Amino acid sequence: MRIHIKFFKVALLAAAFALTACGNVSRNVHKDGQSADSINWPAIRDTTPMHKDGTFPNLDNLARMHAGLNKQQVSDLIGYPHFSEGVWGVREWNYVFHFREPVESDHVVTCQFKILFDTDKLAQRFYWLPDECSRFQQPARAPAPLPAVVAPAVSTERFTLGSDALFAFDRAGPSDMSAEGRAKLDRLAEGIQQHAGQVQGVRVVGYTDRLGSDAYNDDLSQRRADTVKNYLVSRGVESSLIQAEGSGKRNPVAECAQAERSALIACLAANRRVEVLVSALKAETRVN
Known part of the structure; x- marks a missing residue:
């Protein structure tokens, strides 16, 4: 019986020795786990059969390694050490890792990785061989911010052509345009063409006064806008740049209450207008 007990004790001591004494490769790991008297590295050929010649680690898990992790947490992230370092009392774990660089290429970089633990068995210091590993x-770098781009700033100029310079009451055709109105549109067309590289669009909006039905005024205002658009096109402005729309009696600029019709028509003249809105690039503005 004593022989069996003695043999058991010897076996137990041998197992304990295997789990403790053979662990540290570096000499005299300091209590705080920050360094050792001598940082030594095991030979790659001495990896355990399970980890023969090393492994390809999960890069995201590797990036999550930090001081203060216990051994279970370390093993959850990157596995147990690749050498016969034991578990109890060991304050150094060593790994052999392979990396493809660039990712998904055939070029493989082999590195050794070392963790030093403090006396509480918490990871404190990480070493790589070679250092550049x-x-x-x-941690994976966030995508670099896009470079500042130059975005065009657009300004809109409004040109208003009143009934005194364009259409008489209840008129909308090309022959109904006054000479003064034509002259203004000629100058406008010339300016648009001179700045053709900057002009982004031309919006022509026709209006009427409040006299008459909504349907009639919507149609009349559209015909006025179409007439002005066609005139600008005849003077060389690109048709694709111009949008014509009728707004009827909406957005009046004059409110009149005259009882006599002719006086009321005269008062409402300001509402019978065509507005031309020209959108063009301003000076460049830098945005991030």
């Missing part, structure tokens, strides 16, 4: 432990 430490780049693989860095």
